[in-house]
Amino acid sequence: MPTDxxxxxxxxxxxxxxxxxxxKATGVEVLDRSMVILSIFQRHARxxxxxxxxxxxxxxxxxxxxxxxxxxxxRQRGGIGGKGAGESVLELGRRAVRDRxxxxxxxxxxxxxxxxxxxxxxxxxxxxxxxxxxxTNAGKSRLMRALTNNAMYVADQLFATLDTTVRALVPETRxxxxxxDTVGFIKALPHDLVASFRSTLEEARDxxxxxxxxxxxxxxxxxxxDVTRQVLGEIGAEDHPRLLILNKCDLISEPQRxxxxxxxxxxxxxSAKSSEDVSALHGQIRDFFERSMEEEEFVxxxxxxxxxxxxxxxxxxxEERYDEDGAHVxxxxxxxxxxxxxxxx
Ligand SMILES: Nc1nc2c(ncn2[C@@H]2O[C@H](COP(=O)(O)OP(=O)(O)OP(=O)(O)O)[C@@H](O)[C@H]2O)c(=O)[nH]1
Ligand SMILES: [Mg+2]
Numbered sequence: 001m002p003t004d005x006x007x008x009x010x011x012x013x014x015x016x017x018x019x020x021x022x023x024k025a026t027g028v029e030v031l032d033r034s035m036v037i038l039s040i041f042q043r044h045a046r047x048x049x050x051x052x053x054x055x056x057x058x059x060x061x062x063x064x065x066x067x068x069x070x071x072x073x074x075r076q077r078g079g080i081g082g083k084g085a086g087e088s089v090l091e092l093g094r095r096a097v098r099d100r101x102x103x104x105x106x107x108x109x110x111x112x113x114x115x116x117x118x119x120x121x122x123x124x125x126x127x128x129x130x131x132x133x134x135x136t137n138a139g140k141s142r143l144m145r146a147l148t149n150n151a152m153y154v155a156d157q158l159f160a161t162l163d164t165t166v167r168a169l170v171p172e173t174r175x176x177x178x179x180x181d182t183v184g185f186i187k188a189l190p191h192d193l194v195a196s197f198r199s200t201l202e203e204a205r206d207x208x209x210x211x212x213x214x215x216x217x218x219x220x221x222x223x224x225x226d227v228t229r230q231v232l233g234e235i236g237a238e239d240h241p242r243l244l245i246l247n248k249c250d251l252i253s254e255p256q257r258x259x260x261x262x263x264x265x266x267x268x269x270x271s272a273k274s275s276e277d278v279s280a281l282h283g284q285i286r287d288f289f290e291r292s293m294e295e296e297e298f299v300x301x302x303x304x305x306x307x308x309x310x311x312x313x314x315x316x317x318x319e320e321r322y323d324e325d326g327a328h329v330x331x332x333x334x335x336x337x338x339x340x341x342x343x344x345x
Contacts, residue, residue: 005028007030007031008022009031010022010033012032012033013032034193037186041057041193053108057193057195059104060101060192063101128289128334129206129208130177130178130180130285131179131204132213133211134184134228134245135184135186136183138213138247140181143272144165144181146278147179147278148167148179165180166179173286175337177286185224187224187227189231208240208241209289212242214244216246216248216260217248241288245268246270289334294335294338296342297331298328298331300326300327304326308320310344314333315338
């Protein structure tokens, strides 16, 4: 055992007893897998929903592990007929944790409702959304930044993103295409932490297209790919149209690249660092949505010109001419969106 170690990390979950024994044997702090993941989540949780979810996960994890040593001894609480008489300090501690969890769950419901409203507002104005999904560190945020020209947090560390960020594809398209970044998947995510993924996963479930990003330079990328597919399956998002992106191709040799191109003939081989690769991907995303688009001509009477503006906002206007009966506007837009517009106009 090296004497200068300050922390021992165990890539598995430990029982409270195992942890205590290890700490006794090593004399330093011991963190198990869930605790490490939780502390990473905690450091990167930025929105209110993420913070609450991480805090709940942390408390749920802690509750059975509250130690007698921390809570005091099993001594009985005195007091004159007090409500807690007869309860141990430990039980009181556990009750406080349970109450706090219940309180957090209530505020979570409120926060999630707000997020749902925002999501449906977005899907009302446009149906074209792309979600970047994939294992942690695959390069999703970097790719997102390249596709949307927006500064975003990219870091060479696990879980640089906990919350979904949504941006418009740049150069902008008509109608707009929104891209959302999601938190990275990991294998064997502790069950109690699954809820922390919820908002991110929901974003992926709502998306029309998934960009499944893998780090082609990581020897373990096949397992990482499987983990991601499996989790998407668990939330019912396995049948989404998707593009497989073999990213970080700048880090592999030419023969490796050729072998991968053969093995994954459908995949996009690229580097998020290359602006040519990024604009080629931009084109593929545009093509995907283009395929689901149709053309339609709307005739808008002169007393309803607001609707012309609506068409400009939501569709690509191909032609606009003015006749006696009103404005004839020929547009191209996703079939689903056209259906809605037909009803509205
Ligand atoms: N060489 C090279 N590095 C890349 C490429 N794409 C991303 N990176 C780097 O890989 C690291 C991780 O990238 P991120 O974009 O943060 O990865 P992520 O998938 O968003 O990770 P999480 O948010 O943790 O899920 C960063 O240091 C990036 O700069 C690439 O194509 N080539
Ligand atoms: Mg990220």
